[in-house]
Amino acid sequence: MFAMKKLFFVGLCSIFGAVALNAQAANLADRHASKSLTCVSCHDTAAPKEGATVSTAKCSSCHGSLQEISDKIHKRGNAQGPDPHVNHSLGLNCNECHRGHQPSVNMCNRCHVFEHKVP
Ligand code: HEC
Ligand code: HEC
Ligand code: HEC
Ligand code: HEC
Numbered sequence: 001m002f003a004m005k006k007l008f009f010v011g012l013c014s015i016f017g018a019v020a021l022n023a024q025a026a027n028l029a030d031r032h033a034s035k036s037l038t039c040v041s042c043h044d045t046a047a048p049k050e051g052a053t054v055s056t057a058k059c060s061s062c063h064g065s066l067q068e069i070s071d072k073i074h075k076r077g078n079a080q081g082p083d084p085h086v087n088h089s090l091g092l093n094c095n096e097c098h099r100g101h102q103p104s105v106n107m108c109n110r111c112h113v114f115e116h117k118v119p
């Protein structure tokens with residue numbers, strides 16, 4: 001009886017563990033680090049200070065324009081709609097959705113109810 005309860009508890013923990021891992025394995029900065037990028041890659045300094053940000057131009061210097069990102073995702077298939085990168089909200093800043101060190105958000109949901117997963 002006791003052993004059963006313990007087994008059930010361990011099982012639950014691994015389910016929640018797996019869900020948490022899928023939702024946010026790491027933040028965006030950590031995922032970049034896993035591709036051998038460093039703080040300098042985004043911040044131009046190895047010691048960014050509190051309040052530091054990263055410009056859209058910096059992100060685009062590696063990833064291209066919003067249109068190019070959208071084209072790449074659509075070419076691959078399985079794109080989430082409506083298109084988060086090309087839409088009626090012109091001139092979007094990457095940081096409105098993609099956060100460096102916190103969970104990303106979907107700015108569209110200030111007005112809409114979309115279920116995009118934002119990496
Ligand atoms: C993928 C690009 C990227 C990488 C790589 C990255 N950052 Fe950032 N960082 C950001 C963005 C974007 C912000 C703006 C705040 C946010 O979105 O979390 C930020 C903000 C910061 C801030 C200010 C946070 C605040 O709340 O005031 C610090 C400090 C910082 N980063 C440190 C680092 C350090 C140290 C590293 C390397 C270990 C690093 N960052 C790597 C994108 C990056
Ligand atoms: C120095 C080049 C460089 C810079 C600057 C950079 N990235 Fe990346 N980024 C990469 C590489 C390399 C990857 C991994 C390969 C890929 O998915 O293209 C990546 C991956 C990503 C991914 C996919 C992550 C995932 O886990 O699916 C997103 C989203 C992303 N970057 C957004 C950003 C944003 C937003 C910024 C600016 C804050 C930024 N990147 C700055 C090179 C860069
Ligand atoms: C309105 C929110 C939003 C904004 C603004 C935004 N993104 Fe995204 N981004 C997303 C979402 C959602 C996805 C996942 C799309 C999918 O899987 O179909 C994504 C995916 C990505 C990816 C992964 C592409 C891949 O091959 O899987 C990269 C890289 C990326 N964005 C970079 C950027 C950059 C750079 C900017 C700024 C120039 C930016 N994004 C602005 C929401 C946004
Ligand atoms: C400030 C509020 C606001 C934000 C933020 C916003 N939208 Fe909208 N959106 C609207 C309004 C208002 C309409 C037009 C009314 C309607 O058709 O529902 C609309 C219509 C749309 C439509 C219907 C077709 C079209 O193009 O007119 C799509 C698709 C759409 N938005 C996607 C997005 C995406 C993707 C984002 C995030 C990048 C976004 N919206 C952000 C207010 C907003």
